Amino acid sequence: MARLPLYLRALNGLAERGIATVSSEDLAVGAGVNSAKLRKDLSHLGSYGTRGVGYDVDYLIYQISRELGLTQDWAVAIVGVGNLGRALANYGGFVSRGFRVASLLDADAEVVGTGIAGLVVEHIDSLESVIRERAVSIVVIATPAAAAQEVCNRVTAAGITSILNFAPVVLTVPDGVDVRKVDLSIELQILAFHEQRKVTGGVDETAAAAADQWPGTVGMSERNQGASAPPRGGRT
Amino acid sequence: MARLPLYLRALNGLAERGIATVSSEDLAVGAGVNSAKLRKDLSHLGSYGTRGVGYDVDYLIYQISRELGLTQDWAVAIVGVGNLGRALANYGGFVSRGFRVASLLDADAEVVGTGIAGLVVEHIDSLESVIRERAVSIVVIATPAAAAQEVCNRVTAAGITSILNFAPVVLTVPDGVDVRKVDLSIELQILAFHEQRKVTGGVDETAAAAADQWPGTVGMSERNQGASAPPRGGRT
């Protein structure tokens, strides 16, 4: 379940503050979810709670870590060492959670060879050998959008089945490969959407009126001009 | 709907390639969703398609942009100019989508005053005045976790109702405030979870065996050994 990391984060916070036991209710608040949902999620791992008392924090941390596979170290390679790649490389939050940055790779000769976060940036040509020799199992793609699919093809061909993609494109991958994407622009757009709703009290007031005046080239007048870029190829 | 930005991204890609019309089927592939879902989503905005032909790309871009509130400019302030804050400030993808970075703010005297992406980092003390004077409507929090709630309190008090949070904490906010969070560690943990499943063919093989040997303090002897580590500490 995708919420386990959230619980883990909350539990770690409790452990740091020296709290030994927590009820589903309190933990749910800390993780920002409903307590019934939390209990149901945890019950899928087994019966690790004690009725009348709650859950033992350390023990639950261990069980969730095990379930998530965090009891082992994962080698991660970051491809594309630009603004974002550098930030990721310097981020301490990965290492502390069992993710080890095993390699930084880039195509730019200016960047290759420079040192970042204790690593030397390697050339993208060595991608396959790095993956093989350092047992990399997760690849982070932080290249420009145009290069992402190409990088993706190479890493999947090299046997990688877990990819975290920051480039704003939908990656096409073989079956069995997991891709998770993070698109910050999309997050902002969703916020803007809600923000707009708050201001106008719904798009139906000012905007709907403006909806009809389409400033675009032709509108869809006579025959959708260039339109119908023959769907289905040039099948007509 | 949270998928509109995805469609918009795919549409922009089509527009750049000079494609004037697209069917729901093709667009769905480009956005990585089911075509029926896409049609249903779009029908919520109104009837903007043409049966037998599809959707006019430019017109649909306009309609979705309007729905998302992207026809106006949004002023964004980034609080916390560390590794991540700098990457965000340098990212061109925001500006091109109608988001303007109006201010960079930080608490560190070393950082305040330095120039990044054409802006000068300002001191966090001026947070409220910056928000007010530059009509900031969205705040991005990229501070360490410990400072996030405090920053959040201040910006909500200043009237902000849209926050994008990168710090790994659950923010508590007044009603009516939207918070979206991005936690990269969580993304990696989810990948690790699936990766582990692939390798072991389910946690029930090797791991379940290991489940009972809890290395924690007490170990739980007598009843239901592994399970139920004496909640409430080493209370025995």
Place this chain on the structure above:
DNA sequence: GTACCTTTGTGAACCAATGCACAAAGTCAC
């Protein structure tokens, strides 16, 4: 003008996830 073909928009079935509510289980105080 007519017949055919493509694609939309949507009713209806389906599925998964959510939340409620409560009995069972265990703790704590005395």
Place this chain on the structure above:
DNA sequence: GTGACTTTGTGCATTGGTTCACAAAGGTAC
């Protein structure tokens, strides 16, 4: 030891979202 209290684990109804499938709508060709 006993009884009251707390909290888990889960059956069940509900909700929301996804997918199927198809009639209606419009375009294209001749």
